[in-house]
Amino acid sequence: MxxxxxxxxxxxxxxxxxxxxxxxxxxxxxxxxxxxxxxxxxxxxxxxxxKGDDPSVPADDPLHADVREDRITTYTYGRALYDDMLEAIDGAQECVYLASYIWKADDVGQAFKDAVVRAAERGVLVCVVFDGFANLVVPREFQRFPEPVHVLRFPVVRPGLPLMDLRRTGRDHRKILVVDGTVGFVGGYNIGELYATKWRDTHVRVEGPGVWELQNSFVDFWNRHRRPSQPALPDSGSPRWDAALRAARNEPSRLVYPVRALYLEAIDRAMERIWITQGYFIPDEEVLEGLLSAAARGVDVRVIMPEHSNHVLADIVARYYWRQLLEGGVHLHLYQDLMVHAKTATVDGAWATIGTANIDRLSLRGNYEINLEIVSAEQAAHMEQVFRRDLERCEEITLDRWRERPWHYRVLERALRPLEAML
Structure with a gap:
């Protein structure tokens, strides 16, 4: 009325x-x-x-796989990854494109800064991107580069309120390095001393025509967000339409979020096993339904996540879903003593993804992200090898044990669940 x-x-x-x-x-x-x-x-x-009690990550050697014309190297130890990234930058002759969500002002961060400055001083085109919000605690002086280096500091605040313009939402959460269009790196590693030895993460190096997938992502982002005074980067198409390696790129400015679809389709296709490793695992309704349906049809569904991540609120919100997952036959494994930050999955020994996106709202429906999709039995075998190795450092949480958790866990899970929209 x-x-x-x-x-x-x-x-x-x-x-x-x-x-x-x-x-x-x-x-x-x-x-x-x-x-x-x-x-x-x-x-x-x-x-x-x-503080100071965390052990170091196992210094496992990188794994190599040939995926058609591409050579894929998988890293699970940050120090080895950083050494190869710095070597690639020091060998650059034409261009260096580097994007990092976090870039710490420590010894590792300084080594990368020195490397890109050296490259620019010898005439290499150097473009770097880092997220302003993620680096608020990094000294502004460290964020200043000499003039030959072109820097895009993705702004903390952009014009247009998020509720009024969805294209203005999202942080730049990508971690990409491309050198001379011939070698590229992508994965979960940010730049910093902590990540070199104390966090378990996963990154890959691509050598071959598949590097275009990473370069194209960087170029599109740069050309869309650069200042008028900064150079426009050359754009090119790809002759490959049947590639076994392709990039799914979340682009809030275009309202495109294909990483979520990538996961949903792979989960729907699974017949034998789905093995997922995530730093932050807060599945939405469709992902949750997909995993439960897969488990119900006999698929071995397993998820590795840290027992304690660096974001306690994400941990608590994630636990709200554990009862449903455990009752549905999904196995949950908690990585002990170390932060596992990888964003990977492998399905049926045939498919794998490695990238920057977590299975949570911010990554799948909010941030700029990039995940490689690799259809290769050899690469999938490597990812399963890494998963089995990680399981040795995990403790599985059983349904009976979860039902016996302290009462205050239940209170926190229910009370803080609405914060899921922010995580």
Missing amino acids: PTHVLSSDARRWLRRARRVALRTAGWTVAGQLSLAAGVMAVDAIRKQRD
């Missing part, structure tokens, strides 16, 4: 009800944020107490 035909008492009651509803919503949000702040404070104390 229109409000103008209501009695004065009814209108007063309606206004009062609205005020109560708004206050209740405000108190609820304030309570959730206060609880989240408290949880983060407690976690910070725990991390400070345990």
Whole structure:
């Protein structure tokens, strides 16, 4: 009924009800944020107490696979990856394209900065991208490069409110290095000393025509977001339409999010096994349904995630789904003592993906991301080898054990679940 035909008492009651509803919503949000702040404070104390106790990541050798015309190298040890990335930059003759979500101002970060500066000084075209928000704690002086280096600092705030213009949302979460169009790197590793030996992550190097997949992603992003004073990078098409290696690129500015579709299709095709490794695993309704359907038809579905990630709120929100996953036959494995940050999956020993996207809302429906899709039995075998190796450092969480968890876990999971929209 229109409000103008209501009695004065009814209108007063309606206004009062609205005020109560708004206050209740405000108190609820304030309570959730206060609880989240408290949880983060407690976690910070725990991390400070345990600081220095983390063991180093196993220094496993890279694995090599031939995928048609491309040579794929898989890294699970940051130090080895950084050595090869720096060697590639030092050997550059034409161009260096480097994008990193986080670029720390430590010894590793300085080594990369020095390398790109050296390349620019010898006449190589050097373009670097890093996310302004992710590097707010990095000294601004470190973020300044000499003039020969072209720098795109993806802004913390962009014109257009997110709720009004979806094309203005999302952080640049990609990690890409392309040198001379002949070698490219992509994966979960940011640049920093911590990631070199203390985090378990996965990255790949591509040599061959598949490098175009990475270069094209960098070029498109650069040309769309560069300042007028910065050079436009040459764009080119690809002659390969039946490649066994292809890039799925989330592009908020174009409202395109293919990484999620990549996962959903692979899960739907699975007949034998789905093995997933994620730093942050908060599946949406469709991904959750896909995994449960696969498990119900007899597929061996396993997920590795850190027991304690670097984002405690993401850990708590993720646990809300554990009961449903465990009851549905999905195996959950918690990586012990170290942060596992990899974003990988392999299906049926035939398909694999390695990239920058987590299975959560921010990655699948928010940020700029890139994941390689590789259809290759040899590469899938390597990813399964890595997965089995990681399982040795994991503890499986069983349904019975999860049902016996302390009562305050249940309270936190339910109370903080609405924060999923922000994670």
